[in-house]
Amino acid sequence: MTASDAEAKAAVAAMFDRSAATYEDLGAAYFGPMGRALVSRAAITRGSRVLDVGCGRGAVLFPAAEATGPSGSVVGIDLAPGMVERTAAAAAHLPWVTVALGDAAEPDFPDGSFDVVLAGLVLFFLPSPETALANYRRLLRPGGKLVFSTFAAQDPLLSAVVRALTPLVPPEAAERPVDRFKDTSSISAFLGDWDAVAYSGQPIETSFTGKDHLWTWFWSHGMRAFLEAVPADRLEEAEAIAYRVMDAAAGPDGRITLHTTVRITTAICRD
Numbered sequence: 001m002t003a004s005d006a007e008a009k010a011a012v013a014a015m016f017d018r019s020a021a022t023y024e025d026l027g028a029a030y031f032g033p034m035g036r037a038l039v040s041r042a043a044i045t046r047g048s049r050v051l052d053v054g055c056g057r058g059a060v061l062f063p064a065a066e067a068t069g070p071s072g073s074v075v076g077i078d079l080a081p082g083m084v085e086r087t088a089a090a091a092a093h094l095p096w097v098t099v100a101l102g103d104a105a106e107p108d109f110p111d112g113s114f115d116v117v118l119a120g121l122v123l124f125f126l127p128s129p130e131t132a133l134a135n136y137r138r139l140l141r142p143g144g145k146l147v148f149s150t151f152a153a154q155d156p157l158l159s160a161v162v163r164a165l166t167p168l169v170p171p172e173a174a175e176r177p178v179d180r181f182k183d184t185s186s187i188s189a190f191l192g193d194w195d196a197v198a199y200s201g202q203p204i205e206t207s208f209t210g211k212d213h214l215w216t217w218f219w220s221h222g223m224r225a226f227l228e229a230v231p232a233d234r235l236e237e238a239e240a241i242a243y244r245v246m247d248a249a250a251g252p253d254g255r256i257t258l259h260t261t262v263r264i265t266t267a268i269c270r271d
């Protein structure tokens with residue numbers, strides 16, 4: 001890993017640390033349904049040993065723990081201490097679940113220690129997803145399963161807000177990691193060493209009470225990195241621009257609904 005890769009990873013972790021207190025905690029169901037969809041596709045059997053990389057606040061981890069039951073085990077790792085502390089506290093009543101600080105790019109476990117590796121909306125944040133996938137193959141037993149999610153389509157309103165604010169941020173901030181791996185061809189390029197690769201799209205609807213709710217929510221996840229790139233003295237201007245874009249999408253009662261499609265990829269570790 002180069003020094004700039006390490007810096008990029010630390011910056012992502014620090015940004016998620018600043019988002020951790022409100023991440024999926026603002027009364028808008030977004031990561032929760034996506035995590036449940038991922039675990040449903042994983043078809044985890046009771047007693048399985050599961051690793052959840054980039055576990056965040058547990059959108060994938062908790063449904064996975066329900067699926068394994070106490071005869072299995074679920075380990076969640078994340079690089080943001082604020083995510084780890086909160087998720088570990090929420091999982092304290094589940095003795096078969098462990099949550100710890102750890103790097104999704106290089107999870108530090110013995111070879112073949114898991115039946116299933118899960119990665120919900122994290123691969124696009126890693127400097128080298130191909131290296132991470134090679135590490136997951138090593139961690140899985142032969143025939144073990146990898147299941148991860150990426151975004152297939154963002155809501156047009158969210159994209160319109162990003163487009164409207166792009167002139168306010170440096171060019172490198174305009175390239176949002178979540179836009180990587182939108183097409184299956186960009187994903188399949190990494191999965192040559194895996195068997196039975198399959199993709200499915202899951203539409204998710206997320207409802208907001210109004211513009212304030214949506215604007216606050218933008219700061220509670222990866223979009224925060226983009227918003228933090230707006231110079232402090234132009235933030236008020238950014239907010240006004242975003243609210244004007246949101247105006248067009250609000251219903252008569254002020255409510256706004258986002259439609260997102262998450263793509264779930266499953267693959268089997270070749271024997």
Ligand SMILES: C[S@@+](CC[C@H](N)C(=O)[O-])C[C@H]1O[C@@H](n2cnc3c(N)ncnc32)[C@H](O)[C@@H]1O
Nearest residue numbers: 016031054055056059078079080103104120121
């Ligand atoms: C979009 S969130 C997804 C969280 C969770 N999997 C979910 O579905 O809600 C991305 C998470 O990946 C974590 N993350 C980013 N880079 C990471 C890395 N290199 N190692 C571990 N976690 C990382 C972030 O801290 C954040 O919690």
